Amino acid sequence: MEFNSTQAIYLQIADHLCDRIQLGQLAPEEKVPSVRELAVTLEVNPNTVMRSYEHLQQQEVIYTKRGMGYFVGPDAVKKITAMRREQFLQEELPAFFRRMYLLGIELDELKGRFEKFRQKQPKH
Amino acid sequence: MEFNSTQAIYLQIADHLCDRIQLGQLAPEEKVPSVRELAVTLEVNPNTVMRSYEHLQQQEVIYTKRGMGYFVGPDAVKKITAMRREQFLQEELPAFFRRMYLLGIELDELKGRFEKFRQKQPKH
Amino acid sequence: MEFNSTQAIYLQIADHLCDRIQLGQLAPEEKVPSVRELAVTLEVNPNTVMRSYEHLQQQEVIYTKRGMGYFVGPDAVKKITAMRREQFLQEELPAFFRRMYLLGIELDELKGRFEKFRQKQPKH
Amino acid sequence: MEFNSTQAIYLQIADHLCDRIQLGQLAPEEKVPSVRELAVTLEVNPNTVMRSYEHLQQQEVIYTKRGMGYFVGPDAVKKITAMRREQFLQEELPAFFRRMYLLGIELDELKGRFEKFRQKQPKH
DNA sequence: GTGGTCTAGACCACC
DNA sequence: GTGGTCTAGACCACA
CATH class of the missing domain: 1.10.287 (Helix Hairpins)
Incomplete structure (x- = not known):
């Protein structure tokens, strides 16, 4: 994935995840990739992925189960x-x-x- | 003029000037407002206006005559x-x-x- | 480093960095000193160093990675x-x-x- | 005459006059063009020419006779x-x-x- | 009056 | 930690 320089990377990642959810590639209640995994895939700092997830969680698009990871919300x-x-x-x-x-x-x-x-x- | 917070103010100013030029409200070779004057009008720091003008000059949209001010470029x-x-x-x-x-x-x-x-x- | 008064300090800094790149003291893809660091070294205001870097970036001599610093461009x-x-x-x-x-x-x-x-x- | 933008216009004018003196086009004790005349010729503000002359006078390259104009100094x-x-x-x-x-x-x-x-x- | 440079210091977003 | 933007205020050179 390529990032443009005008928008924050964490927002671009969040946006991309929303795209995938909207397209049904990530179904409700499905687990999203772990922070570390996605960080490796996208070649970015884990902190940056973390921020994306926090951002999406705050919008109730994903939610977290302790020790298990992040999951797509039911009404995502x-x-x-x-x-x-x-x-x-x-x-x-x-x-x-x-x-x-x-x-x-x-x-x-x-x-x-x-x-x-x-x-x-x-x-x- | 109101500024949104997602984009730098100096870019919004530059953009707005481009709009005015494109609409013919500022004609080629016409003098644009002086840095200080526009700063007062827009209620921003002169440095911020200066940055807008530098940015536009670099794109050859406006040019400067020393001690006389900035002017709209011929091919703006x-x-x-x-x-x-x-x-x-x-x-x-x-x-x-x-x-x-x-x-x-x-x-x-x-x-x-x-x-x-x-x-x-x-x-x- | 000493500055002469006939040319803007930020241009002298930019010029000096170009010298160092041309001499191979700063290699392509190498990180250049951070804005704050160089400001302390040269005893100038960080804004002044920033201007040098912006100037060089615009000439594609250096480029920026967000939150990571400035780096010498591949074709510098x-x-x-x-x-x-x-x-x-x-x-x-x-x-x-x-x-x-x-x-x-x-x-x-x-x-x-x-x-x-x-x-x-x-x-x- | 064309002016480059890196050096002050009044210095470029002064330099050009020095050239002409050095080339013998303006002989010692010869009258140099009046401020107004040269301003018209070069299409610059008379103040700018005035500054050139003051600058040259200070270097004892030209001198002034009241009411008569500026003249090339004997040892110019x-x-x-x-x-x-x-x-x-x-x-x-x-x-x-x-x-x-x-x-x-x-x-x-x-x-x-x-x-x-x-x-x-x-x-x- | 005009632009241009510089300092000091603050605050923000990003990694 | 990094860059980036903005303000406030000063000073200079130029026309």
Whole structure:
């Protein structure tokens, strides 16, 4: 996984985990990788992974069982979708429209690109 | 002007100036507000405005005449548009599509919103 | 390190670091001193060192790993040499020749001095 | 005349006047252009030219006759040459050698360039 | 008046 | 520990 430099790594990791949950790759009540394991996989400091998990736990997306690790919360999908939908409509969409407006891009121009994008997505 | 806390203030100022240039509110070769003046207007430290200007100068959007102030560069609009277009297509658009995909939103659903957005924009 | 007053301190620091990289005292991918550390060594404000590093980063001579420090870029030597060679041929050399011409100095007169200079340079 | 941005304009003007004196284009006791006249010619602020003249007067390269203007001092050539020679040997030459050393350039490589440079100089 | 540099000190996020 | 941002205030050079 590659990280961009504009956003904190721990947030990018958390985001990626949310993606996987939303896509059903991580099911509710399923155990998520251990902090150490994921740290090795992603080649980052364990502290950084820990922060991601704490962040997700605080949003009740995952929860911890002592000595057993972190697990996907029962309503994780619903919670993530709700948060992201809110975020999308309130912040991302207006910013996106503004950019399009300043660049003189029409919504119709994006149709072809969106189709192409969707075809590249793996089935799940 | 209000600043959000996720992005550095000096970048938000720079971005806002780019907006104004792109909208034609600041014409090429026109003088931009002096560092001190803008600092008072925005209620920030002059150093912070200075950083914005240095950042824009480095992108050749504005240039400086000694003892006279900063001025909008001749190709400022072209440069800004090129940079933003690149950024939009390479980064913002894919991220946006991904969000839509994960939220199950179709492009057509956005049409109405986009029209409404556009009508709110001031003429220039 | 002593600073002359005609050039900004942060540029002199940047220049000095380039010297050290070009001489191989700082190898590619090696960590450069932390901002605070170098500030103490040089007896300047951390902000001033920071500016040097930002300046070098922008030229892709060094790069930053978050929370870990600044590191010499992989092509640092090549980049520095290219920039300096350009600067030398386009600006320094003509200015130098002009001075010699106006002072009536011949190139041959400098030979002895150059030899003497070179012998004083430390090996590396 | 074009000004580079690294050195103060008034110093570049003063330097240029010294060049002309050294080349004999301005003879001892000859009147130098009036502040206003030179300001128009160079398209700079009269204050800037004034500063150049004050700077040169302080070095006894030119002197002023009230109501008549500035004139080249009797020993101007000698003074300029002495100052420049000193400056050249103490500062420019070591810096120049250092640059050559770091760039791996030999003195002999410059011979051809120097000849070419000299042939382009106008006779005087 | 203008930009530009520097210091001192604070606070934050990240690893 | 690391970089990064911001404020406050000073001083200088330049036009």
